Amino acid sequence: MTVDAVELRTLVPRVLSVLVGRGADFATAEDAVQEALIRALTAWETELPADPTGWLVTVAWRVFLDMARSDAARRAREARVDGEVPAGTVPSADDTLHLYFLCAHPDLTPSSAVALTLRAVGGLTTRQIAQAYLVPEATMAQRISRAKRTVAQAGLHRPGDVRTVMRVLYLVFNEGYSGDVDLAAEAIRLTRQLTSLVDDPEVDGLLALMLLHHARRASRTRPDGSIVPLAEQDRSQWDTTLVAEGVDILQAALARGQLGEYQAQAAIAALHADAMRVEETDWVQIVEWYDELLRFADTPIVRLNRAVAVGEADGPLAGLAALAGVDEHVPRYEAVAAYLHEKNGDLELAARLYADAARNAPSLAERDHQTRQAARLNQQLQHGDRS
């Protein structure tokens, strides 16, 4: 039989919590759990244990003892641990949550917190994480071991909180997909797990936001990697199961009356998902949600996206007026300006702005997309001149 690696990884936080609960130091315990995972992949091919978590705990603990002993021997120091298995092997939900907090420790840089979370909570190997972020494996290994040291020095007593955890998971989700690991799916899995550990409508909002965006994934790019803008996406490709789940989670969260940034973002995504045709989009309500979002996160990016929504709800002139208050150094500013000017009928200015947007695009796919937009308008203008 084959072992489901994702299924296996769901056990990681519990196993690691047990080891740490028994007094193992976090860094060594984490290495031991990784080693146990590798052994499980082979051992479970022939026979699946009756108690997979128990199996992993037993093996990881043995590995930990070996590591701790050889470490102690190497340093000619007395081993602090003996072979006896201490009592208390059932971790509580709080222990797993604590692990999340630890990996999103405020002393860690975002890239370190992301890497440590994917390994210690997600159970991914260093190689998988390195591939996903397109860095050499040795670099990622260093990043993770430095992160572990930072966490150990900072002490386990003042870990992060659920806000920092959500930021880390949001970052993972936004990285999307490269290598053989689907980071978006992994972020969803970890966020889903988080919702079972904490009672916080914002965490539910984050999960809803991810599900609603993930539902559109198949329609967002063409097979060659080029971008399909929201208005042109084939909405029949949207995953209605994910949409329905996202909407349900969001509605339950909103009903609790503790609005926050992630719920507001999810509400905007839900309104898009709700329109079977782009013409049916409720832009007026979307603008209202952007206004809500501004109360929690008044950033140039939110204001830029709000200008687009205003342009759809109240016409391009209103959109351009909303854009006037936005910092023009924000990424994709020219792209939005070009779009609004095009809708306003100023094709020459729009074509110039699309060309600027291409020059300043933060990714190759966006550069190609904006170049095509400029090319489209320039072609239109040329034909107009001839007629």
Next chain:
Amino acid sequence: MAKYLLLKHYRGAPAPVNNVPMDRWTPDEVEAHVRFMHDFAARLESSGEFVDAQALSPDGVWVRSDGEGRPPVTDGPFAETKDLIAGWMVVDVDSYERAVELAGELSAAPGAGGEPIHEWLEVRPFLSAPPTVTQ
């Protein structure tokens, strides 16, 4: 095997034969160009010669140390900088001739009117590790 850098410039290279800025092409021509670049890299991967391909933003600054305990000095970007790198492809090939051949193919990527751009690419050999046998 030896590695070569195929370097593309925003500015600084001699003018290409088919010299029309990309936003003046038709959308189909842009499409064809993007597909060509995509296919070219895929073909090198399948032939076992591909190492890396990256594109760079045209924005950049000059930076130098301003001495200990002081923040580095930044300058630019300079609109008049003569030489501006746009991106590169690194290939690992059997010979200099093969590197030149590949650069030639890349230079013939389709542009305006569907005609090859014939842009100038710079081919630079990597300095390699010293050989084991030295005599």
